[in-house]
Amino acid sequence: MDHSTMPIEDHYLIPSYSKLPFSVEKGQGCYVFDEQGNRFLDLYGGHAVALLGHSHPALIQAMVDQASKLFFYSNVAYNSARAMAAKSLVDWVGGDRQVFFSNSGAEANENALKLAQIVTGKDHFVSFSGSFHGRTQGALAMTGIRKYRDSSSSKVQFAKFGDIEDLERRLDGSVAAVMFEAIQSLSGVVTASKEYFQAAVKLCKNTDTLIIFDEIQTGLGRCGHEMYFHDIDINPDFVTLAKGAAGGYPVGITLAKRDLVKDLKPGHLGSTFGGGPLACALITKTLSILKNDHLVGRAREQGDKILSILKNTRHIHEVRGQGLLLGLKTDVPASDLIQRFLKKGIIVGGSLDPHIVRLLPPLTLSDKDISLFEHALREIF
Numbered sequence: 404m405d406h407s408t409m410p411i412e413d414h415y416l417i418p419s420y421s422k423l424p425f426s427v428e429k430g431q432g433c434y435v436f437d438e439q440g441n442r443f444l445d446l447y448g449g450h451a452v453a454l455l456g457h458s459h460p461a462l463i464q465a466m467v468d469q470a471s472k473l474f475f476y477s478n479v480a481y482n483s484a485r486a487m488a489a490k491s492l493v494d495w496v497g498g499d500r501q502v503f504f505s506n507s508g509a510e511a512n513e514n515a516l517k518l519a520q521i522v523t524g525k526d527h528f529v530s531f532s533g534s535f536h537g538r539t540q541g542a543l544a545m546t547g548i549r550k551y552r553d554s555s556s557s558k559v560q561f562a563k564f565g566d567i568e569d570l571e572r573r574l575d576g577s578v579a580a581v582m583f584e585a586i587q588s589l590s591g592v593v594t595a596s597k598e599y600f601q602a603a604v605k606l607c608k609n610t611d612t613l614i615i616f617d618e619i620q621t622g623l624g625r626c627g628h629e630m631y632f633h634d635i636d637i638n639p640d641f642v643t644l645a646k647g648a649a650g651g652y653p654v655g656i657t658l659a660k661r662d663l664v665k666d667l668k669p670g671h672l673g674s675t676f677g678g679g680p681l682a683c684a685l686i687t688k689t690l691s692i693l694k695n696d697h698l699v700g701r702a703r704e705q706g707d708k709i710l711s712i713l714k715n716t717r718h719i720h721e722v723r724g725q726g727l728l729l730g731l732k733t734d735v736p737a738s739d740l741i742q743r744f745l746k747k748g749i750i751v752g753g754s755l756d757p758h759i760v761r762l763l764p765p766l767t768l769s770d771k772d773i774s775l776f777e778h779a780l781r782e783i784f
Contacts, residue, residue: 423750462692484681640660706725706729718735747779
């Protein structure tokens, strides 16, 4: 009997995912290794999760230190790791905000929706075609990609992303909140202008509509700013985070303006594992590394270097996104290009656009790593 990883997984797991044709067994920095020891440059980061790369020694030490003191206790008691994580997040995001911890991006978005409904007394929402907010029931209802969405929800309208007139038609005072995905990554790294976002904020203010800003992929420096909403100069009512916020450990984060949630009572929200000591210790350490190693500016610089390479590459007709969240539009099918890169020892990602390849590498990406990508790109084309 074959005891290698792949057939065992295929036999025992529900077939929910399309997978790479090898088993990732080890990670170090911007690289992962398969069972045979073959090395791959990871420019996808496990869906943008490996914000600091794989097996970062400071994260490992933070986990060991916390686990040796307290592995877990629920929110029924105060905890210093949770307190420090919350303070660090509010300091990073900015504004007078409070935090609720959960375990995933979908949960973070569900909690923002629930809070918006509680504080406004309204239960209608607006999202956008092409958006993706998670796979739980409420998050799917807000997801503007038809193949994923729970179409039974009748209280969500979908506006055209980037079309301010279409959004205006949907805001009639009955809407609790508008949920934005800062950059529509899964749809093919679709962006909207700063002017659009600022006009949308004015519309929401005029109709007493709250703003939920999903920064699950764009936040924490990936796009070259501490938060994407800092770059476009808006101030959302709710901000959601997940992915790399704890360096790869599962976490969901919902931040709300303090004045919105000041009257909430215990029981409105809850999560057994949300805000656990291990996750919180890793959040604090991740933010510390991002700041001390100047990785926000580095994301901007390394993204610009990749852009300069792609501008001179045949078959790449457009580059979307910013920093280290990039979408490459090519006349070669993305599925074909992904396989070509794999043969060169490089992992890149696809999207729902069959001609967009996504790059979501760790913010620790080096010049040597970029040169390896450039060399592979020249050989492929």
